[in-house]
Amino acid sequence: MAEKYLDCRGLACPNPVLKTKELIDQGDVAKLTVLVDNPAAKENVGRFLNRAGFEVQVAEEAGGFAVTGRRGVILSGAEKAETREQAAQKILVLIGTDRVGTGDDVLGRRLMASFVSTLKEMGRELWCVVLLNAGVKLAAAGSEILGGLKELEKEGVMILVCGTCLNHFQLLEQKQVGETTNMLDIVTHMQLADKVISLT
C-alpha cells in the first residue's frame, strides 16, 4: 500500500475531487494528501475521501489546506461493503413506512425499531436498505432508529434514502444517515439484488 501526494492548488471544483478519485481508482493507496487552495475543494475532497473509507484530517498550509486521508487497519466502510458484495447472496430490504403493520401506531413504531435493530442478524448478506415514502423519516433527525441505521451503515450496509420523499416531507436538511438517491438508483439496486424484502 502506497502513500500518495496530489497538488490540486489552482484547480476549480470539481477537478480536485475528480483527480483524487482517479488516483484512488488506481488502487493501492494507504495514505493520500491532497493540497487545495479553497474551502469548497477542501470540503469536497474531505467528503469524498471519507466516503471512500479514509479517515480524514485537514491542516491549514500556506495559502491553502492539506487534506489527508488514511486507511485504518480496521476495515473501512468501503472494505466492509466489499465483503458484503462477495456474500452468498445480496439482500435488499425496502422500507416504505415508518411503522410496522396496522392497528396501533405506537406499537407499529416500536416494531419498526425492533425490526431495524434485528436486521443485522442477516449477517453480511444484508447488502442494502432502501427508505421510501414515510420510511425516509427513519433517517431524519429525531428518529429513534437513527442509531440502528448508522450502525448498519458503519458495518458496510448501503443505506439509500429517496430524495423525492425527503423533499416531500421537507426533510432534506434533516437527513442524518444514508445516501440521498433517486428512483433510477433504487430500481437498479433492486435489479442487482438476489433477494428483495419489502416492508410497506
Added chain:
Amino acid sequence: MTLLEIVSQHRGTEDVFRGYDKQAGVCLLCEALFDTLEEAAAKYRLDLKKLLADLETAAAVRS
C-alpha cells in the same frame, strides 16, 4: 446519480453545470457535488427537465 457521478462519467457536462451557476446562485459543482440531480434541482429551483436535456445533449456530443 450525483453530480459527481455525472461529471466524472461525462466530462463534457461540466460546462452545462457551470451554465446553471448564475441561475442557482451558487457554484453547483462546488456546493452540490454529492447531491443527486433531482435533489440539486429542487434545492436551487432549477428546471430539472431542461437541465437533464442539456446534460444528455452534452454527454451525447462528447461520446
